Amino acid sequence: MEIAVISGKGGTGKSSITAAFATLGKKVLLADCDVDAANMHLIMNPSVEESTVYVSGEKAVINPLLCAVCGLCYDYCRFDAISFSDGKYHIDDVACDGCRLCTRICPEGAISMVKNDKSRMYSGSFRNGKMVFGLLEPGEENSGKLVAMIREKCRKVSEKNNLDTTIIDAPPGIGCAVISSITGTDRVFIVTEPSLSGFSDLKRVLQLIESFGIKRSVIINKYDLCLPVSKEIENFCLKEGIEISCKLPFEPEVVNAMINCQSITEWRPECEVSKILKEIWNKLQQENLIDCKD
Numbered sequence: 315m316e317i318a319v320i321s322g323k324g325g326t327g328k329s330s331i332t333a334a335f336a337t338l339g340k341k342v343l344l345a346d347c348d349v350d351a352a353n354m355h356l357i358m359n360p361s362v363e364e365s366t367v368y369v370s371g372e373k374a375v376i377n378p379l380l381c382a383v384c385g386l387c388y389d390y391c392r393f394d395a396i397s398f399s400d401g402k403y404h405i406d407d408v409a410c411d412g413c414r415l416c417t418r419i420c421p422e423g424a425i426s427m428v429k430n431d432k433s434r435m436y437s438g439s440f441r442n443g444k445m446v447f448g449l450l451e452p453g454e455e456n457s458g459k460l461v462a463m464i465r466e467k468c469r470k471v472s473e474k475n476n477l478d479t480t481i482i483d484a485p486p487g488i489g490c491a492v493i494s495s496i497t498g499t500d501r502v503f504i505v506t507e508p509s510l511s512g513f514s515d516l517k518r519v520l521q522l523i524e525s526f527g528i529k530r531s532v533i534i535n536k537y538d539l540c541l542p543v544s545k546e547i548e549n550f551c552l553k554e555g556i557e558i559s560c561k562l563p564f565e566p567e568v569v570n571a572m573i574n575c576q577s578i579t580e581w582r583p584e585c586e587v588s589k590i591l592k593e594i595w596n597k598l599q600q601e602n603l604i605d606c607k608d
């Protein structure tokens with residue numbers, strides 16, 4: 315069974331909840347698909363067994379030995395990736411979109427394209443099973459493609475190690491990387507928080523999932539920080555026939571758990587948040603025969 319944890323926006327507590335799920339099962343496969351801001355490896359401290367280069371695209375480079383300093387490339391670059399200083403033209407790696415226009419207009423043939431190959435996909439083991447994650451270099455693109463590569467690797471790892479449960483930490487938002495993260499999953503948990511922006515983003519995510527026909531349910535995190543908006547979210551879900559898995563109270567120990575590289579269920583198993591998350595996990599076990607630790 316593949317379970318994805320997603321959210322409409324960052325900072326809702328999605329990764330904390332994913333970490334809790336990943337440490338509640340007996341043996342799981344954990345996939346960190348939030349490749350633009352991957353952090354699950356910091357909490358789980360996996361041993362890396364395999365590292366794969368991910369080529370996210372191309373960027374332009376100027377050969378200063380051939381450049382006649384005519385400035386044509388600077389004039390034509392629509393992404394303002396080219397600048398002039400110290401008597402030379404330079405291309406900014408991050409700003410370059412890889413459109414290749416400059417290579418075509420350079421009269422000296424001084425510009426060539428090189429591969430963006432600093433991003434990586436890693437796979438290995440963590441304390442509760444196997445883990446696959448990706449790290450996309452800042453400014454590099456095609457996160458959806460890297461996520462697809464992670465999902466494919468997950469299928470192979472889960473087959474080879476006979477792991478029935480995959481927990482996916484998906485990126486926030488509704489972009490390609492999210493679509494790539496949830497495609498083919500059995501269950502999606504949408505984490506939201508009681509703020510107007512959180513509520514608005516929740517609606518957008520629900521619209522996206524609707525088209526996939528995946529079983530989905532909502533987790534209202536830190537619901538007690540704004541009871542009126544929590545109530546609004548609850549009423550909305552009730553009206554739309556969307557299951558609310560649980561409402562988690564604000565728990566300051568969640569941050570301490572992260573600081574100590576543990577999930578909240580490991581760090582404070584007796585706290586209310588841990589108990590609720592464990593109940594959800596047990597419910598999944600009853601529904602789908604997921605293995606629990608006890």
Ligand code: SF4
Pocket residue numbers: 376380381382383384385386387388403419420421422423424425
């Ligand atoms: S167009 Fe070519 S020759 Fe002209 S400044 Fe750019 S790199 Fe140099």
Ligand code: SF4
Pocket residue numbers: 373374390391392393394395396405409410411412413414415416417
């Ligand atoms: S490849 Fe495109 S974006 Fe990059 S420097 Fe050349 S013109 Fe600009």
